[in-house]
Amino acid sequence: MPVTPQDGRLLWQRRTPLAQWAIWFGWLALAVLFVFSWQVMNKNTIWLFVEDAPRQAADLLSRAWPPRWSYLDRLWGPLWDTINIATLGTGLGIVLATPVAFLAARNTTPSAALLRPLALLIIVASRSINSLIWALLLVAIIGPGLLAGIIAIALRSIGFIGKLLYEAIEEIDETQVEAVRATGASGWQIMDYAVWPQIAPAFAGISVFRWDINIRESTILGLVGAGGIGLQLQYPLCALAWAEVTVIFIVILATVAVSEWVSAKVRAAII
Known part of the structure; x- marks a missing residue:
């Protein structure tokens, strides 16, 4: 636990300045990685298909239900x-x-x-x-x-x-x-x-x-x-x-x- 002198007293700090900067750098690197990954994901994503996904899912479920129980014997x-x-x-x-x-x-x-x-x-x-x-x-x-x-x-x-x-x-x-x-x-x-x-x-x-x-x-x-x-x-x-x-x-x-x-x-x- 680091302490620093201030006005003749020892002031307790949770982290050293170097450790605090390292943490901020880590968060910055994580944010950069997130932005880069988002750009890579969007590069080949066709968002019109994504917007149409709920309708397509509902159509598939309507054709999948009810189950064809006669197929169970096979x-x-x-x-x-x-x-x-x-x-x-x-x-x-x-x-x-x-x-x-x-x-x-x-x-x-x-x-x-x-x-x-x-x-x-x-x-x-x-x-x-x-x-x-x-x-x-x-x-x-x-x-x-x-x-x-x-x-x-x-x-x-x-x-x-x-x-x-x-x-x-x-x-x-x-x-x-x-x-x-x-x-x-x-x-x-x-x-x-x-x-x-x-x-x-x-x-x-x-x-x-x-x-x-x-x-x-x-x-x-x-x-x-x-x-x-x-x-x-x-x-x-x-x-x-x-x-x-x-x-x-x-x-x-x-x-x-x-x-x-x-x-x-x-x-x-x-x-």
Whole structure:
């Protein structure tokens, strides 16, 4: 807390003059950035379309309601495929992410100079690419279908599960590890009796939470040919069959709500 002399007294100030100028400069830079971003946004914006947007939205909603419930019978198979994509993709992601997490954690990695940076690179690469992009690449490599969606979900899950799990590993109580090591236990026994019991609740919670997220992400993978209900959504969108699109949206919303409820119940029972 800076103080400055004034009339022979010390006057308290919240910030030094240099800090105050730095704050004003920061606000000025933010204002300049806002003006620049606004100009970039307006450069290609056709404001006549924006003004007409409410009328267009009302017209679309009038064609989308009421839903065409007869279309519901064609959605059960794709919906089941979507659940399978999310579940199998999550399982594969867990299998791949677990060893990566142990290699990334400072207290369990065999090599902090080589293997830990490599594991962190895998985690960052997985988290940097959206599952839809993974699916697009895999459809081009192995062809359309459920397999591309499953692998895309798994590759996306590695980063999420690996990051949260290695942070949980680094937060364990080291005194328990030292106690087990003092008995002469091997490295695998230390993992089994000291490390794993401490991270098991977090591991279960992370896995269920990621499955819940994957249910949502797998609903759109079909738009690029990776199967599931997203593939069924593509046809009505191309045909402008908005009443059928509404049915699909309702089914997706119900599925996500159920998965959220299941995830919350399982995590509450585990943690």
